[in-house]
Amino acid sequence: MTNLLLTGIGELVTNDPEREGLLGVVTDAAVAVKGGRIAWVGPETELLREFRELPELDGAGRAVLPGFVDSHTHLVFGGNRADEFARRVRGESYQEIMAAGGGIMSTVASTRATDSDTLLDEAVRRAQRMLGMGTTTVEVKSGYGLEVETELRMLEVANSIAEYVPIDVVTTFLGAHVVPAEYEDDRDAYLRLIVEEMLPAAGGMATFCDVFCDDGAFAVDEARVILAAAAEQGLAARLHANQLGHSGGASLAAELGAITADHLDHLTDADIAGLLAAGTVAVLFPTVSFSLRLDPPPARRLWDAGVPVAIATDCNPGTSYVENMQFVIAAATLTTGLTPEESVWAATRGGARALQFDDRGWIKPGTVADLVMLEADSYLEIPYRPGTDLVRMVIKGGEAVVS
Ligand code: NIG
Ligand code: FE
Numbered sequence: 001m002t003n004l005l006l007t008g009i010g011e012l013v014t015n016d017p018e019r020e021g022l023l024g025v026v027t028d029a030a031v032a033v034k035g036g037r038i039a040w041v042g043p044e045t046e047l048l049r050e051f052r053e054l055p056e057l058d059g060a061g062r063a064v065l066p067g068f069v070d071s072h073t074h075l076v077f078g079g080n081r082a083d084e085f086a087r088r089v090r091g092e093s094y095q096e097i098m099a100a101g102g103g104i105m106s107t108v109a110s111t112r113a114t115d116s117d118t119l120l121d122e123a124v125r126r127a128q129r130m131l132g133m134g135t136t137t138v139e140v141k142s143g144y145g146l147e148v149e150t151e152l153r154m155l156e157v158a159n160s161i162a163e164y165v166p167i168d169v170v171t172t173f174l175g176a177h178v179v180p181a182e183y184e185d186d187r188d189a190y191l192r193l194i195v196e197e198m199l200p201a202a203g204g205m206a207t208f209c210d211v212f213c214d215d216g217a218f219a220v221d222e223a224r225v226i227l228a229a230a231a232e233q234g235l236a237a238r239l240h241a242n243q244l245g246h247s248g249g250a251s252l253a254a255e256l257g258a259i260t261a262d263h264l265d266h267l268t269d270a271d272i273a274g275l276l277a278a279g280t281v282a283v284l285f286p287t288v289s290f291s292l293r294l295d296p297p298p299a300r301r302l303w304d305a306g307v308p309v310a311i312a313t314d315c316n317p318g319t320s321y322v323e324n325m326q327f328v329i330a331a332a333t334l335t336t337g338l339t340p341e342e343s344v345w346a347a348t349r350g351g352a353r354a355l356q357f358d359d360r361g362w363i364k365p366g367t368v369a370d371l372v373m374l375e376a377d378s379y380l381e382i383p384y385r386p387g388t389d390l391v392r393m394v395i396k397g398g399e400a401v402v403s
Pocket of ligand 2: 072073074240314316
């Protein structure tokens with residue numbers, strides 16, 4: 001049923017800037033879908049006769065939003081790190097565990113040792129749960145292989161998820177997550193491996209190239225070399241930047257005009273001005289600070305400066321094993337000082353901006369009909385009821401895929 005007439009919508013979040021308010025809310029609304037795309041949106045009293053023929057679904061006064069766009073995840077990985085979580089809760093820091101050989105390298109070891117079928121099976125289950133909780137587009141990174149074979153295997157697995165779950169997947173090459181232990185004494189050799197062997201293969205398998213530019217990961221000059229080589233392979237730049245300290249990653253993102261700069265927990269006003277001038281989207285993770293029990297990201301400062309803000313799960317086994325974008329909205333509202341409206345925008349249109357999509361994250365004629373119907377009459381209930389799955393129905397390309 002890629003043709004659909006959704007009526008009786010109590011509150012429709014359109015994110016259409018031509019409508020009133022940040023979320024462009026229409027009350028008592030209807031949405032017509034033809035061929036999987038939005039054909040008409042407006043107050044139901046104004047519905048045109050031609051759309052009355054479409055198969056109708058009654059929203060019974062509930063709220064409908066654009067599907068969530070989770071613009072940053074590490075969804076493919078082997079094993080888990082519940083043991084490290086327990087150590088952190090007792091007082092060890094993320095960096096201490098990383099320096100002692102745990103952290104990312106521990107997931108690298110388990111991912112290398114896990115066959116592709118198992119990686120895919122586990123990633124598909126995570127994606128299925130995400131879809132069930134309203135995520136209709138998800139970005140997925142490599143970065144737990146750190147050797148040619150496993151990095152490419154991770155991208156292959158990520159690119160296969162959508163064969164099993166009706167969710168759109170965008171992939172990112174993150175071979176520069178950390179320098180693997182076996183190259184510790186020869187970082188340049190690992191950089192050469194990325195540039196000469198991984199990137200030429202990853203070019204046809206991913207949309208973006210990301211680099212973890214931070215203390216204990218990659219330096220600014222190293223990240224610059226990698227992202228330049230990535231651009232030659234047609235991969236657009238993203239950066240894990242300024243998560244652990246003032247790494248210079250945010251200013252590199254501005255210098256390169258990166259599509260996104262992600263994390264950004266440590267920012268100067270000059271960093272913010274640079275991101276604004278570059279048109280870079282700030283992708284923030286309120287559930288990382290929640291999971292690591294750190295201060296929340298500076299969402300308010302970025303938003304007030306005019307930098308486009310996205311929020312995402314960062315779903316990964318180390319810093320945020322979170323699959324639920326509704327919970328991310330709640331964490332953003334309750335910890336970062338974003339309003340409920342800003343948090344909802346950042347999880348939908350903001351996420352789409354981060355992935356360079358014009359055709360989703362908002363509901364207006366021509367956009368894909370990816371819609372979430374809540375078991376509630378307002379989007380406000382998402383941050384108001386943290387941890388509750390309020391999704392009643394998910395519509396992907398005009399089809400009810402979860403109900
Ligand atoms: O986005 N910051 C680096 N990478 C991940 C964490 C990965 C891990 O701990 O496994 C992040 O937080
Ligand atoms: Fe991340």
